[in-house]
Amino acid sequence: METLLNDFSPGLFVMQSVILLILILLMRKFAWKPILNALQEREEGIESAINMAEEARKEIAELKSANENLLKEARAERDNIVKDAKETANRMVEDAKANAKIEAEKVMAGARHAIEVEKAAAISELKLHVASLSIEIAEKIVRTELASDDKQKALASKLAEDINLN
Amino acid sequence: MKKIKQNFGLLLGFICLIFSTYSFANTEVKHAAKHDATHEEKGPVNTPEKINAYIKHHLQDAHSFVLYTDGATGKHIGFDLPVILLDNGLHVFSAAKFHHGEAVAESKGSFYKLHHGKIYKTNKEGHLRMHGEHPLNYKPLDLSITKSVLGMLLTGLLMVLFFGGLAKSYKRGPIPTGLGRALEPLVIYVRDEIARPNIGEKKHKKFMPYLLTVFFFIWILNLLGLTPLGFNVTGNIAVTLCLALFTFIIVQFSANKEYWGHIFWMPGVPVPMKIILAPIEVLGMLTKPFSLTIRLFANITAGHFVLMSLIALMITMKVAFGPVASTGMSLLLSTFIMLIELLVAFLQAFIFTMLSSLFIGMAVVEHDHH
Numbered sequence: 001m002e003t004l005l006n007d008f009s010p011g012l013f014v015m016q017s018v019i020l021l022i023l024i025l026l027m028r029k030f031a032w033k034p035i036l037n038a039l040q041e042r043e044e045g046i047e048s049a050i051n052m053a054e055e056a057r058k059e060i061a062e063l064k065s066a067n068e069n070l071l072k073e074a075r076a077e078r079d080n081i082v083k084d085a086k087e088t089a090n091r092m093v094e095d096a097k098a099n100a101k102i103e104a105e106k107v108m109a110g111a112r113h114a115i116e117v118e119k120a121a122a123i124s125e126l127k128l129h130v131a132s133l134s135i136e137i138a139e140k141i142v143r144t145e146l147a148s149d150d151k152q153k154a155l156a157s158k159l160a161e162d163i164n165l166n
Numbered sequence: 167m168k169k170i171k172q173n174f175g176l177l178l179g180f181i182c183l184i185f186s187t188y189s190f191a192n193t194e195v196k197h198a199a200k201h202d203a204t205h206e207e208k209g210p211v212n213t214p215e216k217i218n219a220y221i222k223h224h225l226q227d228a229h230s231f232v233l234y235t236d237g238a239t240g241k242h243i244g245f246d247l248p249v250i251l252l253d254n255g256l257h258v259f260s261a262a263k264f265h266h267g268e269a270v271a272e273s274k275g276s277f278y279k280l281h282h283g284k285i286y287k288t289n290k291e292g293h294l295r296m297h298g299e300h301p302l303n304y305k306p307l308d309l310s311i312t313k314s315v316l317g318m319l320l321t322g323l324l325m326v327l328f329f330g331g332l333a334k335s336y337k338r339g340p341i342p343t344g345l346g347r348a349l350e351p352l353v354i355y356v357r358d359e360i361a362r363p364n365i366g367e368k369k370h371k372k373f374m375p376y377l378l379t380v381f382f383f384i385w386i387l388n389l390l391g392l393t394p395l396g397f398n399v400t401g402n403i404a405v406t407l408c409l410a411l412f413t414f415i416i417v418q419f420s421a422n423k424e425y426w427g428h429i430f431w432m433p434g435v436p437v438p439m440k441i442i443l444a445p446i447e448v449l450g451m452l453t454k455p456f457s458l459t460i461r462l463f464a465n466i467t468a469g470h471f472v473l474m475s476l477i478a479l480m481i482t483m484k485v486a487f488g489p490v491a492s493t494g495m496s497l498l499l500s501t502f503i504m505l506i507e508l509l510v511a512f513l514q515a516f517i518f519t520m521l522s523s524l525f526i527g528m529a530v531v532e533h534d535h536h
Contacts, residue, residue: 004403006284006300007226007402007403008403008404008407009227009284009308009402009404010307010308010404011252011307011308011309011310012227012308012312012314012315012402012404012405013404013405013407013408014307014309015309015311015312015315015318016314016315016318016404016405016408016409017408017411017412019315019318019319019322020318020379020383020408020409020412022322023322023325023326023379023383024375024376024379026322026326027325027326027329027375027378027379028375028379030326030329030330030333031325031326031329031330031332031333032329032374032375032378032379033375034333034334034336035329035332035333035336035350035353036353036357036371036374038333038336038340039350039353039354039357041340042340042341045340
C-alpha cells in the first residue's frame with residue numbers, strides 16, 4: 001500500500017484528467033455523434049425499407065384478392081343478366097300465349113253470343129209463325145164447329161158439362 | 167443477466183489469480199529494491215535482483231523513452247521527453263538533463279533530481295533525505311509529458327484518426343470502407359451489448375460518448391502495453407483512478423431522486439434499518455470507483471509483471487536447465503500469457519465500460535414498484 005501511494009503521481013493524474021476530458025469532448029463532436037447518428041439513420045433506413053417491402057407485399061396481396069373479387073362479381077352479374085334475359089323471354093312467350101288465349105276466347109264468346117242472338121231471333125220468328133198458324137187453324141176449327149146449330153149446342157153442353165164436372 | 171454472471175465469475179477468477187501473483191510479486195520487488203536501491207543498474211541484467219529492479223522500473227512511469235539499454239556501457243537508446251514542473255512557476259526542460267537519474271537538473275535556480283521515476287526538489291548537490299526507500303524531499307507537481315502521457319496522447323491521436331475516419335466514411339455512403347468496417351461492429355457492440363442493456367433504451371444515448379471513449383481508450387492503451395514499446399499506462403494507479411473518478415462523477419451528476427433515496431433513506435424497510443443502511447450504502451457508493459480503480463490497475467500491472475517474469479525465465483533458469491530448454495520454456499509460457507493478456511486487454515476494457523454503464527444504469531433507472 002505504501003509503494004502504491006508512493007507510486008501515485010498527482011501530475012500524471014492531472015494530465016490524464018485533462019487528456020481524457022479533451023478526448024471525450026473531441027471524440028463526441030467529431031466521432032461518436034456522427035457515427036452514432038449515421039448508424040441510427042442506417043438502422044432506421046433498413047427498418048423502414050423492410051416495413052415498406054412488407055407493406056408492398058400486403059398491398060399486392062390485397063390487389064390480387066380485390067381482382068379476384070371483381071372477377072367473381074363480374075361472373076355473378078353475367079349469370080344474373082343471362083338469367084334475367086331468359087326469364088324475360090319466357091315471360092314474353094307466356095304473355096303472348098295468354099293474350100292469344102284471351103283473344104280466342106273473346107272471339108269465341110262473340111260468336112257464341114251472335115249464335116244465341118240469331119237463335120233467339122229465329123225462335124221468336126218461329127213462335128210468331130206458329131202462333132199465326134195456330135190462330136188460323138183455330139179459326140178454321142171454330143168455323144167448322146160453329147157451322148150448325150146442333151154442333152153449337154153440343155159444344156155448349158159439353159163445355160157446360162166440363163164446368164159441372166169441375 | 168446470465169451473461170453478466172458468467173463475466174463476473176470469470177473476473178473473480180482472474181482477480182484471485184492476479185492478486186495472489188501480485189502480492190507475491192510486490193514482496194519480491196520490495197526485497198529486490200532494498201538490495202538495488204543504492205547502485206545504478208549497470209552491466210547485463212542477469213541476476214534475479216536486477217531483473218526485479220528492471221521489471222519494477224518498467225512498471226513505473228518514466229521521463230524518457232528507452233527502447234534498449236546497452237548493459238555493458240550503460241548507454242540508453244531512445245529519446246528524452248519534456249519535463250514540465252509546477253513549482254513556484256513553470257519549469258520546462260528536457261529530461262536529458264537528468265541523465266537517467268545520475269545528474270541534478272537545474273531550472274530557474276531550482277534543482278531537481280530523478281529518483282526511481284519521481285522528480286524531487288533537491289539542493290545543488292542533489293542530496294536526498296531518505297526515509298526507508300523513499301526520499302522525504304519535496305515533490306513538485308510533475309506535469310511532464312512522461313511515457314504514460316505520451317502513450318495517452320498517442321492513443322488519443324489514434325482514436326481521433328480511426329474514429330474520425332469512420333465518421334467521415336459515412337458521408338460517402340451508409341457502409342464504411344477500410345478500417346472503419348472493422349471498427350463499426352465494435353461501436354455497435356458497445357452500444358448494443360454494454361450501454362443499452364444496462365442503462366436502458368431511452369437514456370443510454372447521453373452516456374454513449376463517454377462509454378465509447380473510455381472503452382477504446384482503455385483497450386488501445388492495454389494493447390499498447392503489449393507492444394515492445396514498453397508502455398504501461400493502464401497499470402498506473404493515477405490513470406485508473408482518474409478513469410474511475412470520471413465514472414463516479416458522471417454517476418453522481420446523472421443520478422435521480424430515487425438513487426439518492428435508496429442511499430440515504432432506503433424505502434420499504436423499518437426506520438432503524440434505514441439509519442443503519444445509510445452509511446453502508448454511502449460506503450457502497452464510494453467502493454464502486456475504488457473497485458474500478460484497483461481492478462484495472464491490478465490486472466494490467468500483474469499482466470506486465472507475469473509476462474516480464476516469464477521472459478526473464480530465460481535468464482534465471484539458464485543455470486538449471488541450460489540455455490535451450492530455458493529459452494524454449496520462456497518462449498512457450500510467455501506466448502501463452504501473451505495470448506491471455508490479449509484477452510485481458512479486451513476484457514478489462516469491457517469490464518470497466520460494463521461496470522460504468524451498470525453504475526450509471528443504477529443511478530438513472532426508474533422504479534415502477536415500491
